[in-house]
Amino acid sequence: MRQLRQSLPTGTFVLGCLVILGLIPIVIRYLNGLGAISNLSDGRPWGFWISFDLYCGVALAAGGFTLAGVVYIFGREKYHSVARPAILTAFLGYLLVILALLVDLGQPWYIWHAMIYWNIHSPLFEVAICVMTYTLVLALEFSPAVFERLSELNLPVIRRFNWHIPLRIIRAIQIPLVIAGIVLSTLHQSSLGSMLLMMPHTLHPLWYTPVLPLLFLLSAISVGPAMVIFESTLSTRAFGHELAIDVLSGLGRAIPYILGLYLLLKLVDLLVAGELGLIFTAYPINLLWWTEVIIGVVTPIILLSRPAIRQSRRGVFWSSVLVIFGLVLNRFNVSMLALGMRPGFTYFPHWMEVAISVALVADALLVIWLSYRFLHIAEHGEAVAE
Amino acid sequence: MSKGTLYDATKCIGCRACQVACKQWNELPAEKTTNSGTYENPPKMTAYTFTKINFTELEHNGKFQWVFNKQQCMHCQEPGCAEACIVGALVKTEGGPVTYDEGKCIGCRYCMVACPFGIPNFEWDKPLPWIRKCTFCADRQGAGLKPACVTTCPTGALTFGERDELIAEAQRRIAEHPDKYVNHIYGVQEVGGTSWLYLSPVPFEEIGFPTLPSAPVTINAERAMAAVPPVLVGVAAAMAGIYWLVQRQQKIGQKAGEEEKQKEKVK
Numbered sequence: 001m002r003q004l005r006q007s008l009p010t011g012t013f014v015l016g017c018l019v020i021l022g023l024i025p026i027v028i029r030y031l032n033g034l035g036a037i038s039n040l041s042d043g044r045p046w047g048f049w050i051s052f053d054l055y056c057g058v059a060l061a062a063g064g065f066t067l068a069g070v071v072y073i074f075g076r077e078k079y080h081s082v083a084r085p086a087i088l089t090a091f092l093g094y095l096l097v098i099l100a101l102l103v104d105l106g107q108p109w110y111i112w113h114a115m116i117y118w119n120i121h122s123p124l125f126e127v128a129i130c131v132m133t134y135t136l137v138l139a140l141e142f143s144p145a146v147f148e149r150l151s152e153l154n155l156p157v158i159r160r161f162n163w164h165i166p167l168r169i170i171r172a173i174q175i176p177l178v179i180a181g182i183v184l185s186t187l188h189q190s191s192l193g194s195m196l197l198m199m200p201h202t203l204h205p206l207w208y209t210p211v212l213p214l215l216f217l218l219s220a221i222s223v224g225p226a227m228v229i230f231e232s233t234l235s236t237r238a239f240g241h242e243l244a245i246d247v248l249s250g251l252g253r254a255i256p257y258i259l260g261l262y263l264l265l266k267l268v269d270l271l272v273a274g275e276l277g278l279i280f281t282a283y284p285i286n287l288l289w290w291t292e293v294i295i296g297v298v299t300p301i302i303l304l305s306r307p308a309i310r311q312s313r314r315g316v317f318w319s320s321v322l323v324i325f326g327l328v329l330n331r332f333n334v335s336m337l338a339l340g341m342r343p344g345f346t347y348f349p350h351w352m353e354v355a356i357s358v359a360l361v362a363d364a365l366l367v368i369w370l371s372y373r374f375l376h377i378a379e380h381g382e383a384v385a386e
Numbered sequence: 387m388s389k390g391t392l393y394d395a396t397k398c399i400g401c402r403a404c405q406v407a408c409k410q411w412n413e414l415p416a417e418k419t420t421n422s423g424t425y426e427n428p429p430k431m432t433a434y435t436f437t438k439i440n441f442t443e444l445e446h447n448g449k450f451q452w453v454f455n456k457q458q459c460m461h462c463q464e465p466g467c468a469e470a471c472i473v474g475a476l477v478k479t480e481g482g483p484v485t486y487d488e489g490k491c492i493g494c495r496y497c498m499v500a501c502p503f504g505i506p507n508f509e510w511d512k513p514l515p516w517i518r519k520c521t522f523c524a525d526r527q528g529a530g531l532k533p534a535c536v537t538t539c540p541t542g543a544l545t546f547g548e549r550d551e552l553i554a555e556a557q558r559r560i561a562e563h564p565d566k567y568v569n570h571i572y573g574v575q576e577v578g579g580t581s582w583l584y585l586s587p588v589p590f591e592e593i594g595f596p597t598l599p600s601a602p603v604t605i606n607a608e609r610a611m612a613a614v615p616p617v618l619v620g621v622a623a624a625m626a627g628i629y630w631l632v633q634r635q636q637k638i639g640q641k642a643g644e645e646e647k648q649k650e651k652v653k
Contacts, residue, residue, distance in 0.1 A: 035510030042507045045498035075632040106493015106515040117490045119474035179625045186621045194610035198500040210606045342504040
């Protein structure tokens with residue numbers, strides 16, 4: 001706890017400044033249009049926000065449904081203690097996606113049109129409906145943490161309400177909720193890939209394939225445990241509550257299997273399409289492919305297959321960082337770097353585009369910090385595990 | 387029946403009256419531009435310029451050629467933009483035009499990314515921006531008029547009519563003057579066919595037309611979307627099944643444990 005008091009005031013101050021800095025471009029956007037704060041153009045209508053906030057944001061929030069599945073469906077109680085932080089970060093991740101869209105959309109005040117004007121053929125429609133529903137599911141999955149705390153508080157009005165009633169309701173529907181979360185995640189993680197299927201002539205053939213939805217799902221599942229390792233290692237440094245190495249190495253052990261399957265599918269698909277040669281000939285874009293595959297897929301598979309590395313906190317952490325890097329690069333490749341622009345255009349993100357995304361991440365970190373301070377996040381589930 | 391327009395590049399003189407007529411009918415503002423060294427102006431299509439004549443200088447069959455081509459929305463038979471649109475604001479009408487309903491649009495710009503011709507544009511300078519593109523003058527067509535650009539064209543480079551009849555007309559022109567045209571009607575096959583059809587004296591790729599296969603851009607996305615209902619049911623059933631199995635195993639394990647304990651007690 002001493003560490004908490006020392007490190008966080010400066011941390012929260014910096015985060016607060018970043019949030020305020022991000023508000024300035026948002027005001028300019030609503031006064032002068034998207035052109036005033038971004039380098040987006042008719043040639044590159046989707047830029048940094050879509051690649052980072054939407055494509056990376058949704059994938060990096062995959063820890064929520066993978067861990068909920070492992071704990072509640074597969075009954076692996078060992079991981080109970082990381083399920084709640086994973087669900088919290090997933091919930092915040094999805095809120096960020098929605099907030100980012102409020103800046104990126106041309107008519108954000110009509111975002112609810114997606115609920116009444118259905119185009120069931122649009123992959124983006126599926127993503128929108130799933131993201132909305134799943135955010136609600138995550139809120140419900142996380143709500144026991146809030147109810148538990150409220151029931152303990154001895155505050156005026158609040159103590160009169162019996163907080164055990166909503167708690168009991170949520171516990172009763174917990175398994176259907178978790179299953180709904182897994183179904184919705186499967187659908188929209190893969191649909192983000194389906195969205196790109198509409199660009200057969202602009203997405204580079206090294207990445208364009210009819211199995212993109214499956215590749216998207218597999219890579220999201222592989223990054224789920226990696227994100228949980230990454231976050232819990234960082235929260236250990238910030239808040240204490242060290243995780244058992246047993247839990248970390250258990251999570252790390254699953255990653256090579258999923259990544260191996262992902263790599264196999266990626267290579268077989270290129271082979272079947274007769275485009276495997278492109279990984280050597282499509283210079284310079286193939287360098288992005290090699291970076292993504294060597295650093296983000298092959299290296300973590302090798303590292304996490306070695307028991308010595310799985311038993312070291314440092315080893316598991318840095319392997320996860322590589323997996324996350326590989327996923328982020330992959331999502332940037334398919335949604336920006338390897339996606340052709342209209343002739344005569346160039347794009348590099350404007351600093352205000354980046355500032356808005358940074359502010360949103362700072363928002364999430366502040367909420368995480370508040371949750372760790374006021375709710376039972378990390379210590380929850382330890383009793384069960386014992 | 388579906389309407390279309392045939393553009394014959396051998397008849398176009400590059401006067402750009404179509405550009406002006408389009409701006410007038412759609413009440414679009416002028417754009418500030420600078421001399422770019424060609425008669426082409428403005429340099430790019432934008433939310434305020436729905437159509438534009440491209441000028442290409444090239445050598446073909448040992449002869450210098452100055453070839454024009456008119457750019458605007460192609461009004462695809464199976465439009466990527468309409469399939470992509472999250473709220474169904476873009477729709478392919480039976481009569482031919484791909485129309486846009488700004489009462490539905492949320493400004494996500496997926497249509498811009500999904501269009502194989504790079505046509506829909508966005509009002510980047512407005513706080514309340516919409517998507518803008520050629521409407522094929524659906525409003526004029528509804529009143530029995532031809533599109534503004536066709537009406538104004540002084541040389542007959544633009545012919546408006548039934549798409550099927552226009553294809554026959556284009557084939558007739560190629561058959562009559564095989565020396566004048568390349569043997570390709572752009573828009574009959576490309577991405578499943580387009581309402582706008584083109585005749586050219588030089589290969590289309592040399593005057594900036596993208597070389598596109600006959601498969602619609604929507605084909606793979608359609609297949610993926612068709613898999614959604616079975617995946618939904620399948621994953622839900624699989625997860626429920628696994629949950630049931632795991633719970634059952636744990637119960638059996640517990641019982642076995644209890645029995646052993648009892649046995650130990652008896653001993």
